[in-house]
Amino acid sequence: MKWEPQYTDITVLLIREGIKACDVAATFSSDSATVSKLLQTLGLSVMKLKNMPPMPQEQRRKIINDFCEKPVHKKRLCSILDLYNMRFEDFIAQPNVRISKHPKSVNNYPDFVIMLIRDGVGVRHVAEILSVNAGDIRKFVLSRGFSVMALRNMPTVPQADRHRLIQEFCTIKPNAKRVIAFLKHYNIELEGLLALPFRKHLESVHGSTMYNRRALDARNTEMFELRRKGDTLESIAQRYGITRERVRQIIKRRNKTSDNPIDIQAINMRNRRLPSPEIMQLRKQIVELCRVGKTARQIADSLNVEKRYIYECVRKHNKAVKPSLRIPLPD
Secondary structure, eight states: OOOOGGGHHHHHHHHHHTOOHHHHHHHTTOOHHHHHHHHHHTTOOHHHHHHSOOOOHHHHHHHHHHHTTSHHHHHHHHHHHHHTTOOHHHHHHSTTOOOOSOTTOGGGSHHHHHHHHHHTOOHHHHHHHHTSOHHHHHHHHHHTTOOHHHHHTSOOOOHHHHHHHHHHHHTSHHHHHHHHHHHHTTTOOHHHHHHSOHHHHHHHHSOOOTTOHHHHHHHHHHHHHHHHHTOOHHHHHHHHTSOHHHHHHHHHHHHHHOSSOOOHHHHHHHHSOOOOHHHHHHHHHHHHHHHTTOOHHHHHHHHTOOHHHHHHHHHHHHHHSOGGGOOOOOO
């Protein structure tokens, strides 16, 4: 949809009602800069419109009805209202409705966020469920006078309150999809979360060691000993269902406090794949031919290898020897 002056009234109305300028711009397939320029020509700004009193109901109805004469316009307006969890009928019928909160705001679901953290859901997962940043979750928790660790040490929310909060949050389809996607990662159904707290569900049903300190210490000790035997980080991570980086962190932390630390550098050297004798002999031949002045094409034809492999061998040779023994790349 092209930007035309006839859309000025609906733009002013939407921003005045509290809808973000970027969402208004998306309604017109435009950008925020275009909306800002439009408001500047009218002697307005987004902040001025938000501070104005609500528009009279009759004027609102007229602007909305004029804009929605075309079905495509009404469809776009409904799509932007869906972002704010509002129906088109409610937007028209209720006079002076000011939309003050974006649906992705943590403040829209304060009790639900507190309940998830007390249930044992990690901050990163809570942020994914609400489609916000993890930093927003931490700021919200601090604004309530808590910390994430303090909430986790609290008892879980009563069952009746948990059931109500989850059902209220999941009445919105996008919210329900994100919750189900999160639970699917742990093979938990939505009914299972309604019946048991997340922490209890993992511990009792799946035997999870996530919140069992003794089991975690035993698991970390096993991982440490496997690493001492020479197992790779990747193989240990796949065995315990965690990431390779997390295994590296656990091994490093345990190695600092262990009476018999691991020589990690020696293990890495032992696990490194060494070239076969045939490959070593081929590399020597390439280096010797380069020394006598053979071109890359001549070497490739005589040894039946690619030119890029010849350059790679020469670079590795020059990196491993003294500067006086280095050879130039063949032509």
